[in-house]
């Protein structure tokens with residue numbers, strides 16, 4: 259294990275995901291001994307009423323608010339332990355096993371086949387069918403998913419591909435900081451900064467998905483784009499509500515479904531209008547065609563189904579890239595700015611690193627990767643504010659989790675982020691923002707570093723971007739955007755925050771509980 263970690267660190271790679279994967283792969287070789295395995299029926303369950311199940315826990319009568327869903331998960335974890343099973347409305351919703359244990363994360367990671375199965379977001383699939391667009395990478399399964407994902411990975415996850423956008427993404431962040439300079443009010447704040455962050459994220463998404471600068475901060479903004487910004491927030495809010503609500507929408511068209519149809523229709527028409535211009539999309543399409551040709555030569559029968567599916571799925575990819583990359587990235591930036599604002603000493607250390615990097619000219623993808631403190635700050639910000647509570651999987655085979663037999667086909671929610679991100683068992687001084695814990699040199703020896711990464715934090719959280727083969731393909735793009743934002747902003751401004759403390763709120767992705775309204779002091 260050590261040698262793999264050493265190699266990764268020698269390459270100065272701070273891709274959290276990569277290091278965690280190495281640790282997980284090494285763990286995969288460790289065989290765990292199961293003792294006295296209990297039956298699936300014995301998995302603890304929350305108190306449930308006849309007919310209504312636990313439905314009332316998700317209503318205003320019990321003080322529930324979708325923004326606090328993570329709190330409900332955490333309360334269940336505190337009461338029931340590392341695994342529980344819940345059926346919200348018996349007969350209507352499916353029993354779901356909630357897993358919090360780092361050891362279970364490890365086991366599940368080991369089981370992830372190349373055809374990792376995460377259930378489709380059913381209501382999204384239904385709505386997309388209604389408006390006649392494909393269901394998207396996020397929703398497809400099996401061999402079709404695998405073939406498309408292979409192509410996507412090559413364009414999304416290789417350094418050369420991500421770095422080729424560095425210059426443009428840096429320019430986006432510089433334009434954004436110019437906008438901040440023009441917009442400061444008498445308190446040195448930017449009115450409605452949350453909206454400005456959404457525009458910044460959309461501008462970045464436009465660069466890597468359409469090769470287009472939308473000009474959100476520099477020109478007249480197209481009406482359609484304004485609608486996209488306005489509606490992408492609403493879309494995530496509705497999707498969060500639909501995720502936790504009992505699936506009444508299966509039986510009649512609820513208000514949320516009606517609004518979602520309107521929003522997605524609007525978004526897909528806009529993407530259809532624009533996507534043909536994008537070089538990245540053209541490259542993906544070209545690669546798809548080569549792959550299909552190769553399959554045709556080998557196995558013409560297999561092709562028919564795959565060809566049909568891949569042809570339309572690539573068309574919706576741009577929509578996934580824009581849709582998936584706006585609300586998520588802007589919230590990641592809001593949390594990152596907040597944590598830097600309330601930790602001025604750490605902000606100063608980071609500013610020094612940025613100054614040094616800028617002294618040697620423009621920061622490109624390669625030199626960005628060498629900015630260790632910046633990466634450590636980003637990892638620590640994600641620990642303190644995990645950008646998602648977790649993810650879900652459909653179990654491919656029978657497996658023992660936390661001492662219980664769980665049969666193949668069971669739906670799992672993996673929620674260790676919620677339970678352990680501030681657990682002192684895994685992280686010293688968990689309430690403190692300590693980027694240094696992610697710096698190798700902080701640990702006295704290589705062994706200590708490897709212990710920290712493996713036994714302590716390795717599986718404690720599944721991280722902000724999910725895990726295994728189905729983890730977020732946009733993670734490198736997203737983090738590159740956030741990093742450049744910090745570089746541009748902190749080299750020109752000191753960032754402060756003078757409002758109510760911000761907490762993480764669940765809304766499919768985690769969002770700040772308060773308006774992220776910062777004070778920018780020119781340097």
Ligand code: HEM
Nearest residue numbers: 396579582583586590645649723724725728729730732736
């Ligand atoms: C900070 C920003 C982001 C966060 C926190 C985030 C988080 C996630 C998570 C947790 C998953 C599920 C992973 C799993 O099940 O293991 C996911 C999947 C996905 N994300 Fe992201 N994401 C972000 C940005 C982006 C961006 C910028 C894009 C587009 C370029 C994107 C596109 C996708 C897609 C297409 C999937 C589905 C992948 C599949 O099913 O194969 N995401 N994301």
